[in-house]
Amino acid sequence: MAEDTDPTLVDRIVTSLSAEIESGQLLPNARLLQNDIAARFAASHVPVREAFRRLEAMGLAISLPRRGVRVAGVDAASHFEALEMRAVLEGLALRHAFAHYPAGHLAKLVAADQACSLAQTEAAWGEANRSFHSCLIAPCPMPGLLAEIGRLNSVLRRGEVQLGGRQRLSLPRDDREHKAILAALRSGEAERAATVLVQHIRRGHLSRSL
Incomplete structure (x- = not known):
């Protein structure tokens, strides 16, 4: 299976980032940078973008115009x-x-x-x-x-x-x-x-x- 469509790679990214968000390692409003995360997981931008979509669906991230994808806060x-x-x-x-x-x-x-x-x-x-x-x-x-x-x-x-x-x-x-x-x-x-x-x-x- 091609790396860009490998669901296990997306799962790995989501699992890792969600754990960091829930623990407070990634703070509210912290920007999730595609380039950095792609390099960290040796991935292209395609699985990273899919991971971002899943994190948004889980309420862990939010996409803001001109501000990118950021960690969602809880009030x-x-x-x-x-x-x-x-x-x-x-x-x-x-x-x-x-x-x-x-x-x-x-x-x-x-x-x-x-x-x-x-x-x-x-x-x-x-x-x-x-x-x-x-x-x-x-x-x-x-x-x-x-x-x-x-x-x-x-x-x-x-x-x-x-x-x-x-x-x-x-x-x-x-x-x-x-x-x-x-x-x-x-x-x-x-x-x-x-x-x-x-x-x-x-x-x-x-x-x-x-």
Whole structure:
């Protein structure tokens, strides 16, 4: 396959740049220069432009007349909007996922929650917490819905970095709302689990990404 149309090259560029944007390594309004990025990835401008289009679709970049492609910022209003949307959509995804849980899936959720409870560092807790939330909705048979939740999570992670306001956690810690979600799922009460999940996510506004 020709380099200009190689999707794996575009994926590599998108993955790398999105990680740098979400971590704050690339700051809001920083210009993404085609020549520099093409040289960095030993690519022509064609896959770089395609990567830029994907980053724009993900809300990570914005194309401005006469100012080029730049890293998109997250303000308090867009962070709140993303959190509200994520809360509602993740609850919806859980409602649809529950009916498709394979055998042993609840055990995986329990293990993911236990990893949260055992975490000794903020980084370890964050990774375990993301795994728990991902496992909750992974069986949802709506790929478009899951993709939108992923996009919103990206906005929230960037907002956490750009806006600050995170509360430091006292670790190790148990999450009572995780336990309440698991209890509802064990009882077959998907609606109750989804309601607790929505409330749980909303508590994260400008404190931390859940």
